[in-house]
Amino acid sequence: MKEKLTSSNSKKNVFALGSVSFFTDLSSEMVLSLLPTFIISLPGSNPAILGFIEGIAEALSYSMRAISGFFSDKIGKRKNLVLGGYALSNIIKPFFGVVNNAFGALIIRVLDRVGKGIRTSPRDALICDSIPEKNRGVAFGIHRTLDQAGAIVGPILASILLIIFGFTAREVFWFSIIPGLVALVILIFFVKDETCKKQSEFTFLRGLKNLLKGKFLWLLAIVSIFSLGAFNFSFILLYGSDVGINNQYIPLLFALVNIAHVAIAIPAGIISDKIGREKMLFIGYLIFLAVALTIVIEPASYFVALIISIMYGLYQGICNTVTRAMIPKYVKPNLVGTAYGIFYLVSGFSFLLANIIVGSLWNNLGSNLAAVYSLFLTISSLIGFAIFIKMKKIS
Template sequence: MFKNITRLVWILSLVSMFADIASEILYPIIPVYLQNIGFSIFLIGVLEGLAEATAGLSKGYFGNWSDRVGKRMPFVRVGYLLSALSKPMMAVFIYPIWIFFSRTIDRLGKGFRTAPRDALLSGEATLKTKGQVFSFHRGWDTLGAVFGPALALLFLYFYPGQLRWLFYIAFVPGIISVGITYFIKEKPLPTKKQISSPGFFSFFKYWKIASPTYKRLIVGLIAFALFNSSDMLLLLKVNEATGSENNVLTVYIFYNFIYAVAAFPLGLLADHIGIKKIFLFGLILFSGIYFGMAEAGNNTLFYVLFGIYGIYMAATEGISKAWVASLVKNEEVGTAMGLFVALQSIALMVASAFAGLLWTFYGASVTFLLTAIMSILVFLFMLFFVPKTKNKMEHPQ
């Protein structure tokens, strides 16, 4: 089953798992913590949106830079280090401007590492195995989102209400993830090395030379991201309906467990029946989930919806990256992937701010219903206008 999973993919998967433990100890409790120190739901949406936009633009920049210098690991290591350092900062600095700064440092770390790491994963896969390689990595990454909240839940059981200490605890697995990166020996890329850094927005130039299929795919993915707001709003819905931080954590753990278990099997299936089919299946699930979230009000329904949400994520998150990577050359993956995730993060910023505003004035139900309706329109666009992947790469003429 794992014959196509190389040593490098295993190591990167472990690195991501420990980094995600660090992040996910905090992720479910951040919205509650922010509300406790005076953030409104709208301001939380803006915070997450700006943090994601910072990550997105830097993903494009550092992905492009890693292509130019022909190296990936320096960017990967710095990225994981910045994210680890940002964790205790949110406990030390509690004023809004400093919270924004801390979240930005965390997302900047993600910007450093994401596209170069995804390029490393792409280089370890063939066109017929990209789905399973990206999904395998995604599954292990998501295991961190099972262990992290579980640790938070255990800690809060013994020390209820002591949210700030979790930010210090999260620093430990973050540093472990950095240490594991030193077990990777990078292979040089077959490219002319350009030591100087590119212009910050130079990765946008890739759009001019990208293939038509790549462009159509990116348009569909970004249109979807424009209405796919931060998952924190889903967690706020659970907290609002149940009034329990522990419910938020247990539902979130359950969701990530389903996600982690389903990721690799769906990646294997995508390699056999087609990436597009699995991704469209995920979009159908997403629409149903948001229609359900609009009316959800009890724990049982939240577990059902978040379980389906885990399957949706397994069918789209790693799969979408495999789809993008299958359309470009290995020496261009950093830039191509960086452009995709940059545009995606900017769209998520808009989506999160808009959803937070909509929630403030019209409530959660309207917010989730609009998202569900727009996802159906994206499904139709992807179905009719984005070609399925082929057995060989498509390159611009």
């Protein structure tokens, strides 16, 4: 009876965290669906500056994931860090409404992403604490689906506010605080900390020594190579703007990305639990390869913008779900939070370079050559991943 109750409470935790993510993403995607074109419209801005802002913001976000993951293992508590991160992001985002230059956009974007960085590793570790290893693919799929459901509603709501109610982009930014506050209420009252062993003698460097070896190190190397070429969603929306889609409808393009993301998240988790998460992640990388290849070989058009949006959503849905569920497999239970942190740190600095390089190539040489750069690194990572899967099968 006790085990049944514990299982029930654990499931409630996953759904409560999913609900927090739903309302946070509803708030965030209202803003993010308008942000690339908003930043480009600011005085002196261009795709290279957009890439720089996104790269810096993501790198700092991923750095904070490493630090917060370490501290969540150190103190044996997750919820307070999760709450602090969600609070920072949900309170700061509406202030895009007063931004008048690229530097102001950088400051708000960085603070928003730092909030995400603070919460992500402890939140993922809390999900792992709540669910047995054999069910984590499904658990992360459920969480990701709720998260991305908010990401669908947010852009659609943004377009409704723009088209029907005549809101400006800045007014949409201010409106986003409402679902953000709902997320914080759910987190405070319905998410419970799961008991995990406090690492009183744990040190960060010792944790690194224990983590950076064997298959986990291989996995980090493969992901970092891939991430060096993996541009973020902003360039998908920028592509739509470049082919002539009206800014009022760009959020709907982002909604399409997120619909594909939601559609694949739970199936990807279930399939990964059956065929292996490594194979499923390999498929996700192949889909990103198809996105870059389509940009290179197909003439720019509305139709291509729709197709690459769907494919990009499928890639994100698979990779975000499967990667998070796969990491605990390669580390000891007392290092899960730190492992997530180190993984995000390596990925983040790779994404920093990726967005800066892709933004510069996009601005100076066009989207095709930017996509060629991504193609080269994606193919390289797929070769390394194929070797990794083969080695795993032999061992």
